[in-house]
Amino acid sequence: MSEKVLSLQNLMMSYSDKNVLNGINLDVYQGQIIGYIGPNGAGKSTTLKIMLGLVDGYGGVVEIFGHNIASGNDSYKQRIGYVPENAEIYDNLTAAEYLSFIGELYGLDREKAENKALALLEEFDMGDVFHSRISSFSKGMRQKVLIVSSLLHNPDLIFLDEPLSGLDANSVMIIKDMLEALANQGKTIFYSSHIMDVVEKISNRIVLLVDGEIAADGSFEQLKEQSKAGSLEAIFNQLTGFDEHKETAAKLVSIVTEDIPYE
Numbered sequence: 001m002s003e004k005v006l007s008l009q010n011l012m013m014s015y016s017d018k019n020v021l022n023g024i025n026l027d028v029y030q031g032q033i034i035g036y037i038g039p040n041g042a043g044k045s046t047t048l049k050i051m052l053g054l055v056d057g058y059g060g061v062v063e064i065f066g067h068n069i070a071s072g073n074d075s076y077k078q079r080i081g082y083v084p085e086n087a088e089i090y091d092n093l094t095a096a097e098y099l100s101f102i103g104e105l106y107g108l109d110r111e112k113a114e115n116k117a118l119a120l121l122e123e124f125d126m127g128d129v130f131h132s133r134i135s136s137f138s139k140g141m142r143q144k145v146l147i148v149s150s151l152l153h154n155p156d157l158i159f160l161d162e163p164l165s166g167l168d169a170n171s172v173m174i175i176k177d178m179l180e181a182l183a184n185q186g187k188t189i190f191y192s193s194h195i196m197d198v199v200e201k202i203s204n205r206i207v208l209l210v211d212g213e214i215a216a217d218g219s220f221e222q223l224k225e226q227s228k229a230g231s232l233e234a235i236f237n238q239l240t241g242f243d244e245h246k247e248t249a250a251k252l253v254s255i256v257t258e259d260i261p262y263e
């Protein structure tokens with residue numbers, strides 16, 4: 001069995017009187033690509049933020065690389081890469097300035113970070129805008145900068161929150177292949193997304209969170225076997241108890257076109 005990289009033990013979180021995570025138990029091993037899915041508000045980003053040390057006040061234990069993250073020693077973060085869902089990015093900096101700054105924060109030499117960032121961005125056809133301000137970038141270009149920033153220090157564990165947001169079909173393919181290749185080299189990837197066909201294809205383990213609890217955990221094949229549904233989208237609908245999309249869509253249209261009263 002490969003090394004246990006991440007362990008969540010009875011993880012709980014609440015905001016005010018609202019329970020968001022209700023006791024999550026999860027062990028993740030080296031080389032796994034975990035697709036962490038669930039309905040809006042299920043608690044996916046909250047789980048990621050807790051693991052990254054960005055949210056305090058949780059219950060239970062989080063161990064990363066065998067180390068309890070509550071112990072006060074943050075050195076585990078050096079081995080983590082993170083693409084947040086809604087990133088704050090320093091718009092007035094150029095891609096070169098931003099990425100060399102991030103590289104330095106991770107302890108890389110500035111020149112090395114800049115060269116590596118340029119080499120990575122060139123693979124996304126962004127070499128020509130390396131010295132342009134990020135404020136002039138499209139959504140997808142910014143996303144590529146974020147993805148590059150999470151990988152500069154060659155992390156062993158990569159957390160991705162909706163990493164494909166805004167990316168074109170070609171770039172999505174590159175990222176999918178890259179994640180697979182990284183996992184084959186022993187990196188561990190914890191990946192949250194709503195794009196079910198991508199999660200279905202790249203994850204070797206899918207964890208479904210519903211109302212702050214794990215409702216399913218297994219390979220796509222195992223989930224398919226259990227639920228007898230054909231696609232991950234159908235499994236998701238089934239396991240979250242949702243079968244009213246047609247009715248809801250019709251109601252929305254009626255309200256928009258004022259066929260039915262809404263007051």
Ligand SMILES: Nc1ncnc2c1ncn2[C@@H]1O[C@H](COP(=O)(O)OP(=O)(O)OP(=O)(O)O)[C@@H](O)[C@H]1O
Nearest residue numbers: 015016020038039040041042043044045046047085
């Ligand atoms: N800082 C906060 N203060 C209060 N409530 C919060 C806070 N952050 C998250 N929540 C609540 O916690 C719940 C889970 O949010 P979270 O962002 O983890 O969900 P998610 O599964 O990532 O959803 P989505 O798919 O929409 O990104 C939501 O009900 C949200 O309103």
